[in-house]
Amino acid sequence: MSDDVVIVGGGPAGSATALCLARAGVAVRVIERSPFPRRKVCGEYLSGGAVDTLDRLGVLDQVRARAVPLRGVRLIPAGAPPVALSFARLALSCAREVLDALLLDAAVGAGAVVERGRVDELLLEDGRCTGVRVRTTEGTLETRRARVVAGADGIGSVVARKLGLTKPAHGRGRYAVGGHYTGFGTLDAQVEMYVGGGAYFALNPLSELHANVMVVVPKQRLAQWSRDVDAGVGDAASALASGVRSFEGASRLGARVSVGPLAHDVRRATAAGAILIGDAAGFVDPFTGQGVFLALTGAERAADAILVALGRPERTAEAFATYARWRADDVAWRRRLCATVTLLIDVPPLARRAALRLARFPDAATKLMEALGGAIPPQRAFRPGVLGRLLV
Template identity: 30%
Template sequence: MKHEYDVIIVGGGPGGSGTALHLKDSGLKVALLDKESFPRDKVCGDGVSGKSSVILKQLGLFDKMLELPHGPGYGVWLSSPKGVDFIVDIRDRKGKDAKPNGAVVRRYDFDNFLFREASSLENVDAFEGYTVFDLIKEGDQVVGVKARDKDGNVHEFYGKIVVGADGMNSIVANKIGQFEKDPDHYVVAVRGYYDGVEGMKEVIEIHFVEEALPGYFWIFPLEGKKANVGMGMLLRDVQKHKANLKDIMDKIIKEHPKFKDRFKNAKLISEIKGWGLPLGSKRRKGYDNGVLLVGDAASLIDPFTGEGIGNALLSSKLAAQVIKEAFEKKDFSKETLQRYDELLKEHLDPELKTMYRLQRLGSIKFLLNLFFDKLQKKPELQELVISTIISDDTLEYKKKLSDPIFLIKNLIL
């Protein structure tokens, strides 16, 4: 079967649905394909951060998203390997009525919400249960995809631009020779849902506990005493230490002095599942003749925090801008689509580079402990960390935090 569109989007996660949403009112006919049927699970911490929230607000969807079951995100609780806590809660700053600047929303609900919003657009046709297995080419130019539906029928979708929004194992990235899993720039992580977790404070929790280093252990609060709990580590370190993340997480929950009481009555209410995070410290070339890659397919995850929804949404916005420009020019060659890379360089690379520096620093236990000790004593350092977490534009603060001269001044002197 043959289908004709202007734009084919492969994958209906935040990157794919985001691209379709940003093409609203473009006048372009869009096919949005996903191998799954929504709602579907996606292994994730479910943290919809400030960065994601900014784009959801621009799309007019943030308040609507908060109607989904969720835990409100009022800030971040950090702790050092030695167990020193530092909690940033915007209500301490802006008063009890302060609005959350993020949320913890199960991807089962969040992705379904975005996918339904995208598929309800007049210019978008959604195809669920369609697995893309190949690209269609005319010479060097990609002009479509081949997909198999649930009954095994093969469909050909033709379009001027194919957007690879198909996540970590992107077939689109693969087919244009952009698929790589570099253990230094790839995290593996596990996640489970628990009920009955004590002591949560409506802030996401990131704990640099010794057992999880050089990764971290997280507790992201959902409704009541439910939480998304997990931990992640660079693939390089998992391979080096032959680490079993599920076992390490289980040990932290059952034995760690900081957590064992909080989990005493907690029940695991899901399977513990693992998935990979392709990091933006080595992002892929996100364009080719007739192709753009967004989100995980382009390897855009924040190398320090592991946050990828925000960058998937941001890249979808930039991709949509370039798609519209390409249709105006009627040119879909890589020379025109290269503009997308320029936009990523401008809007994403400075932050990705900074967060990579923080990741490297944060993997040194001694430095982390020292940092948290100084944080207790130095109001200016506290201000900086708070600004890094709650400001609308956080890059300048993050740059300062990762600046060696600033760190020497604050940690050693």
Template identity: 70%
Template sequence: MTAPGVLIAGAGPAGSVTALLLARAGIDVRVIERARFPRRKVCGEYLNSGAVEALARLGVLAAVEAVSAPLRGVRLVAPGAPAVTLPFSRPACACARDVLDTVLLEAAVAAGAVVERARVEDVIVEDARCTGVRVRTEDGALEDRRARIVVGADGIGSVVARKLGLSKPPRRGARYAVGGHYAGFGAFDEHVEMYVGAGAYFALNPLSEISANVMVVVPKQRLAEWSRDVDAGVGGAAAALGRGVRSFEGATRLGARVSIGPLSHEVRRVSVPGALLVGDAAGFLDPFTGQGIFLALTGAEHAAAAIAQGLRDPAREGAAFAEYGRWRASDLTWRRRLCKTVALLVDVPPLARRAARGLARFPDAGATLIDAVAGAIPPQRAFRPAVLGRLLS
């Protein structure tokens, strides 16, 4: 097996799109994925308008739209405040991850990327440079795979980040998510529905007229209390959060229940000589605002540009990776700030009431906030006095 230019661990949106862009640039790229596709991924499966625009830039939007459902806005039900409905100003959609991720991986393969089914178990570092990964093959053998550049696109539990010594310990108090696909919730109207309260939430994302992605996100303690009957625990939490508008009554699960946690992954930096992290592997953003796929796609665009530059001119690799790291750190810092602000606005009753009044009085400020969360405009714009200042006035 000859060594490719680039080896990518993980075929989620970040890995497949990095592979797609590098293959299109004529670079020899191999993706190593542990799962057999199509595979489920724990996710709310909402693609915000920034993600939809990224898919259009990549030339794969038509393929994704053919297997997704359009979304017009989000309905938020917060404690002690009237429900608010916020329209999206640009197209957004719901797309099951087994389908979305297969479309993106197939696009990468069509562009020339090679896929190997194996689990990355370690990284190879020689003379302070990452020169490959150690994989467990389908036959159970442990083998080395070398490349000029290794990409860790292996998600929230990134082995590449951990083995390179880049992962920070998980944040204390991080939440857990449980959910799946369900039918029988009644009618949907192309809106994501979020029911929030006491550090938890229950989210419904309509995948079709009759089926929805359902996620219940709770503190770890709550999950531990449900160990005897998780379905009953999830149903009880959803009924309490749904406040009589939505509950699991009459709903039927389609396929397996999925869960993940702790919802936390932070890294010290996103590259070392010879290796770079992208997507969730490069830092996880709380899923409440649904920006992860957008970040995976835009991160892949920036990462692919840095990798291509490093391969063209190895003397420039350090500078290109450092520039990618600065972009990522700045973008993620602002998005984390925005997430925390939105979480406070919906979860603290006096703030939720004030924000609901502000949204009714200043719809333009609400639209800017939604556009910032949806990746349509830079996140910093939400922090202008004309936006958050007005909403809380």
């Protein structure tokens, strides 16, 4: 069995790539191991840039109909005053089981084939990736050949590992635990981020009455919760929120979700016959909510490179190299931006100074939000008039 393109993983990166390629008339197969709709550990915030990309992909109306518009984010550092930042552009919260299923359905509507199964191995011939080996739902091991294999299989990507592209991960390797909760009282369309001591608790309203809760902690802390993880989550979140939010009266709806360590990195996002997209091509700490934006914009760019590879094979190396360079550069700037913002909020004296300066220089606050949300390139935040104003 042979396709033009096999995509491993049907999350935002895989589905959006499939959608772009299928619309261009490419025979594309998405292989996804989980039955959809499925939960995904995520804060479920969609930045302005992610919303714009959904619009370009032609799915924004469907997403908006199932999402909640957000006004802004309230940062509450330990030992410093809270800071409220408004979103200048439309940002949404949308449950991932909804978003991911809508994107995958759109890809199918455009002509992509979706197959349930888990990719365990790649076909490598003369140093080139020529397909995958998939464990089907019936338990058989089958071969799917393709002219291009796209790895959109998220953190810990099997495709990246089998291509020898994975490198020691960047970041602190924290763990995230959470779920959907009710019982916090009325929520007012703002993301709340309680931060301190290398941990944070994010609360993102999915409606007036229920919210996505994510607690991100170092591994040692997680180990202490082994007896009762729910109690650990509640205690850690309540401590971070120091009285502003309490878990008393709050209860989880559906399954608890967790993932970690929150780190994954690659040497390069392409190899002969293969391309990595979204988290598979390098993970950015979720603190600043840039992941879905990066998955969707990466999908658009990867689809362009794949179209060159299919239509003008002699230009494949150049198209893949351009994609790999863009991806490495973009992810490096986004990580720098995330690390700087984390430092500004997590270190109390810096957080106090930043709170004063954000209020004094609203233009710097707007530019920072635009860079984080994907409206302007991340490097623009490092101009003296933006982060320089907040730091010095």
